[in-house]
Amino acid sequence: MPETVNTPTQFNQLPRAGVVPRLVALLYDLLIVAGLWMVYGFFAMLVVSAFGGLHCQPELQDYTPCVGGLLYQLGLLLVTAGYFFWSWRAAGQTIGMRAWRLMVANNNGMQLSWYQCVIRGLVGPLSLACLGLGYFWGYFREDRASWHDLASDSEVRQLPKKKKEKKR
Structure with a gap:
């Protein structure tokens, strides 16, 4: 068994990943995504407060104008998709x-295309939902x-x- 995957043939000789490691890896990735959401x-908030002013009403516990807007939620979606797509395309792995020790590639053992990343990104949440x-x-x-x-x-x-390595 090869230590590194350098060719499609080496990738195709590796065992297929089971369900449990994939779900646990996804849990790890959700922690990374949560951190990215906080940074985003x-x-x-800096941009909105600098240019548009915040219209939150904390006394009424209404934070919808701050974090419930369509543009903000679209940004969260883009941050999430960007993390997964870039990871899959760059290295075939998320954190x-x-x-x-999981790796994703197309069925020929080659790097995913952007189209395949988008399909995985659309169908993956449905798999969980x-x-x-x-x-x-x-x-x-x-x-x-x-x-x-299967879809991608x-x-x-x-x-x-x-x-x-053995220590001497």
Whole structure:
């Protein structure tokens, strides 16, 4: 088994990732996304307060004008999509996937296209929204493919553990 994946052939020789490691990696990624949302929210509040003024009404506990606007929510969506798309395109891994030694590529073992990233990004939340059925679908398939894998013509593989060097 190769220590690093340098070719599509090496990728296709790796075992397919199971459902549990994929969900745990997604949990890790949600922590990263939450941090990105906080940074985005900080800068969004700075911009809004500098140029438009905040119209929140904390005494009424109404923060909707500050964080409930369509433009703000669109920004959150773009930050989230940007994190996943850039990670999948740049390295085939998000931070959570790196922690669990997972890698995503198309079925030929090549880097995902932007189109495949968008399809994964659209179908992935649906896989979760259906009580995780899109992920657990992999238990019933020999290739362990989830809905977003099937829709985007991609697959997630389990990378091997790195061999530790012996200390002398």
